[in-house]
Amino acid sequence: MNTLRDLIRSRPIVTAAVVTVFLAALPFLLGNNYYVRVATIVGIYVILVSSLNIIIGFTGMFSLGHAAFYGIGAYTSAMLTTMAGWNFWLALPVAGIVAGIFGTLIGLATLRLRAVFLAFTTLGFGEITRIVILNWRSFTRGPMGIAGVPIPTLFGWTFDRYGYYYLVVVLAALTVGIIYRVYHSRVGRALVAIREDETAARSMGVNVFGYKVLAFTFACVFAGIAGSFFAHFQRFVSADSFANLESFAIITMVALGGTGSIFGPILGALILVILPEVFRFLAQYRGVIYGLVLILVIVLKPGGLAGVKGIFEKPKTPKRRKRR
Amino acid sequence: MILSVDNVRKTFGGLVAVNDVDLEVRQGDIHAIIGPNGAGKTTFFNALTALVPPDSGTITFRGERIDGLKTHQVSARGIGRTFQNIRLFPYLSVLENVKVGAHNLGRHTIFDAILRSGRFRREEREVEEFALELIEKVGLSDKRDTYARNLPYGEQRKLEIARAMAAHPTLLLLDEPAAGMNNTETAALDEFIRSLKSEGYTIILIEHDMKLVMSIADRITVIDHGEKISEGVARDVQNDQRVIEAYLGKQHGGDQ
Numbered sequence: 001m002n003t004l005r006d007l008i009r010s011r012p013i014v015t016a017a018v019v020t021v022f023l024a025a026l027p028f029l030l031g032n033n034y035y036v037r038v039a040t041i042v043g044i045y046v047i048l049v050s051s052l053n054i055i056i057g058f059t060g061m062f063s064l065g066h067a068a069f070y071g072i073g074a075y076t077s078a079m080l081t082t083m084a085g086w087n088f089w090l091a092l093p094v095a096g097i098v099a100g101i102f103g104t105l106i107g108l109a110t111l112r113l114r115a116v117f118l119a120f121t122t123l124g125f126g127e128i129t130r131i132v133i134l135n136w137r138s139f140t141r142g143p144m145g146i147a148g149v150p151i152p153t154l155f156g157w158t159f160d161r162y163g164y165y166y167l168v169v170v171l172a173a174l175t176v177g178i179i180y181r182v183y184h185s186r187v188g189r190a191l192v193a194i195r196e197d198e199t200a201a202r203s204m205g206v207n208v209f210g211y212k213v214l215a216f217t218f219a220c221v222f223a224g225i226a227g228s229f230f231a232h233f234q235r236f237v238s239a240d241s242f243a244n245l246e247s248f249a250i251i252t253m254v255a256l257g258g259t260g261s262i263f264g265p266i267l268g269a270l271i272l273v274i275l276p277e278v279f280r281f282l283a284q285y286r287g288v289i290y291g292l293v294l295i296l297v298i299v300l301k302p303g304g305l306a307g308v309k310g311i312f313e314k315p316k317t318p319k320r321r322k323r324r
Numbered sequence: 325m326i327l328s329v330d331n332v333r334k335t336f337g338g339l340v341a342v343n344d345v346d347l348e349v350r351q352g353d354i355h356a357i358i359g360p361n362g363a364g365k366t367t368f369f370n371a372l373t374a375l376v377p378p379d380s381g382t383i384t385f386r387g388e389r390i391d392g393l394k395t396h397q398v399s400a401r402g403i404g405r406t407f408q409n410i411r412l413f414p415y416l417s418v419l420e421n422v423k424v425g426a427h428n429l430g431r432h433t434i435f436d437a438i439l440r441s442g443r444f445r446r447e448e449r450e451v452e453e454f455a456l457e458l459i460e461k462v463g464l465s466d467k468r469d470t471y472a473r474n475l476p477y478g479e480q481r482k483l484e485i486a487r488a489m490a491a492h493p494t495l496l497l498l499d500e501p502a503a504g505m506n507n508t509e510t511a512a513l514d515e516f517i518r519s520l521k522s523e524g525y526t527i528i529l530i531e532h533d534m535k536l537v538m539s540i541a542d543r544i545t546v547i548d549h550g551e552k553i554s555e556g557v558a559r560d561v562q563n564d565q566r567v568i569e570a571y572l573g574k575q576h577g578g579d580q
């Protein structure tokens with residue numbers, strides 16, 4: 001693991017080239033439409049877990065309703081394209097912005113309060129979002145959902161399975177790349193400082209509230225973009241896809257992978273999307289699997305598989321010498 | 325006067341932790357605050373830095389009122405601090421800890437970071453250089469990539485000082501920097517604090533190690549039960565009857 005990491009660090013261009021070639025060749029290696037579809041879904045979850053990792057992993061905040069922002073992005077994009085005739089390429093960023101605005105509002109309302117308030121508010125917000133979508137029929141078509149979400153086209157070419165796959169790879173790569181750059185900056189250091197010790201961060205001049213709202217907003221933008229892609233990939237959206245179980249799934253992936261790194265949650269997404277596909281009989285027990293995985297992580301490996309610091313790891317205070 | 329504190333008061337429920345304390349600190353001084361455990365010294369620091377906003381009183385720093393500001397704004401005005409019970413960022417490296425201290429020296433935004441703008445690259449280069457300089461100054465160069473949590477105690481104290489210095493403060497508040505240090509370490513700390521003074525820092529030092537205090541403090545303020553009971557140079561304070569009583573009354577201070 002460490003030697004692999006060192007190899008990647010010392011040869012970034014080679015690594016990037018290898019990964020690019022691999023991802024480009026993957027659909028041909030898989031050779032089967034169904035597998036390409038699974039790979040595309042992995043891509044969506046890579047965006048979702050990376051975005052939730054900003055909240056949980058970097059900043060140490062607890063959001064239990066990430067799927068709501070995913071859903072808001074999906075509905076924004078679906079409604080703009082089917083009802084207002086927008087182009088997908090315009091609807092995609094706008095879906096991110098709308099989800100981001102909801103993130104800002106939730107953040108402003110709760111992030112001054114104790115940490116549990118964000119957890120409860122986001123949990124509630126997830127449920128409220130679902131209920132509003134179901135009941136505001138004149139706006140969202142309620143339980144019928146929105147069908148016929150258009151297939152993206154590019155220079156006259158209509159996306160096929162491969163097109164979706166490559167698009168999600170590009171979106172996920174951009175997401176991870178942007179998050180990587182923010183993580184390795186003054187902004188990223190401020191977020192991690194908040195996670196590590198809020199009081200100390202404050203005393204070092206970090207505007208803790210401001211950065212929490214920024215981190216939450218930033219994360220929600222990517223959730224919204226994932227939602228937009230999902231809407232056009234599935235070509236149908238309904239409230240069920242964004243219920244709290246979905247938030248639970250994303251959290252489990254983050255916890256399984258571990259939050260101390262950018263790579264950890266991606267590993268978690270990879271495992272938890274592919275596992276139920278390999279063992280088809282498990283697919284109907286999705287919720288049970290997430291619950292079991294979460295318990296196993298807590299008991300066996302609270303740091304997650306690849307993380308330096310997991311979300312269930314107790315903060316270890318350094319040993320103190322006794323006062324003379 | 326770089327800092328003028330006027331009638332600052334802080335109560336916790338019925339407990340008066342800081343009882344209408346006045347304090348004048350001269351530019352360039354090492355000003356020690358001493359007093360028995362529970363006297364309210366740390367609370368006084370917390371009141372200065374708005375971690376526990378004072379109930380009443382005024383605080384003027386470099387001619388500007390800073391009471392009513394938020395903690396991060398106080399830091400941005402040029403007051404750095406360390407904590408009695410060390411509060412580093414355990415899962416950040418030594419270098420990163422110091423870089424967080426330099427947070428407000430940078431101006432680059434999230435967009436600069438994403439685009440890797442010229443401003444981002446210049447600031448990151450500068451902060452890296454400056455942080456390495458500070459790390460060298462406190463003697464942690466060979467540990468720059470070690471997690472703060474893995475440092476031995478004495479080095480954690482040093483790292484806290486380096487982190488506080490990273491914001492280019494003009495006033496440093498050190499809360500018991502020698503606590504838990506052995507004699508050799510304390511002697512080195514003595515040297516180090518003197519060197520800070522010669523670089524132009526003003527320092528307020530809460531400390532129980534009387535040898536250290538008497539050796540380096542320009543002025544000493546004694547607090548007991550939240551009240552200022554004595555003030556002056558070392559000799560005056562040592563001979564002050566109220567100070568002797570305060571310490572004797574606590575069975576040899578519970579302090580040394």
Ligand SMILES: Nc1ncnc2c1ncn2[C@@H]1O[C@H](COP(=O)(O)OP(=O)(O)O)[C@@H](O)[C@H]1O
Pocket residue numbers: 336339341359360361362363364365366367368
């Ligand atoms: N946040 C707080 N809430 C309640 N009581 C506090 C708090 N901080 C300090 N105190 C109390 O205020 C008094 C002064 O404490 P402190 O300032 O830590 O003293 P010192 O630093 O001089 O040892 C103590 O009695 C302490 O228990």
Ligand SMILES: [Mg+2]
Pocket residue numbers: 365366367408
């Ligand atoms: Mg104290």
